[in-house]
Amino acid sequence: MNIALASDHAGREYKKMIGEHLAAKNIDVADLGLPEEQIKADYPNYARKVAAEIIAERAEVGILICGTGTGMAIAANKIRGIRAAVCTCEIMARLARCHNNANVLALGARVIGPELALALVDAFMAAEFEGGRHQQRLDLIEGG
Ligand code: RB5
Numbered sequence: 001m002n003i004a005l006a007s008d009h010a011g012r013e014y015k016k017m018i019g020e021h022l023a024a025k026n027i028d029v030a031d032l033g034l035p036e037e038q039i040k041a042d043y044p045n046y047a048r049k050v051a052a053e054i055i056a057e058r059a060e061v062g063i064l065i066c067g068t069g070t071g072m073a074i075a076a077n078k079i080r081g082i083r084a085a086v087c088t089c090e091i092m093a094r095l096a097r098c099h100n101n102a103n104v105l106a107l108g109a110r111v112i113g114p115e116l117a118l119a120l121v122d123a124f125m126a127a128e129f130e131g132g133r134h135q136q137r138l139d140l141i142e143g144g
Helices: 009-024 043-055 070-076 090-098 114-126 133-141
Strands: 002-007 028-031 061-066 084-086 104-108
Touching: 002 009, 002 043, 009 028, 009 061, 009 114, 043 061, 043 070, 043 104, 061 070, 061 114, 070 084, 070 104, 084 090, 090 114, 104 114
Parallel strands: 002 028, 002 061, 061 104, 084 104
Antiparallel strands: none
């Protein structure tokens, strides 16, 4: 599975940690920034970068990290085809995939600890969309 990963300045350390965590599992990770030398960054720019990789099918899923996860999710969800979920517990991460077919996990580095962040990444990656009634509901979101 290919993963696109990005953060703003608030998520910088978690981005590094998550990138290393996934690389250790031999998962392909594209780190889309922010660059190490950049002091501050506006999260919508990074949400768009990750969304673009998914829409172009260069990545299957994305992980976005900011202070709370909220700004990243709001920005990413503006892009058609993106289903970003802010998750703060493992069941949210699992069900975001199983029920909502989320293709972006949004995390808040200022609101969850590092061990939980990695557990959420693992739960999100391990889960699969269940389809069926959940697909019908996703179709309704898209106006179908
Ligand atoms: C940056 O200070 C902060 O606003 C941002 O990381 C994020 O939490 C926004 O949702």
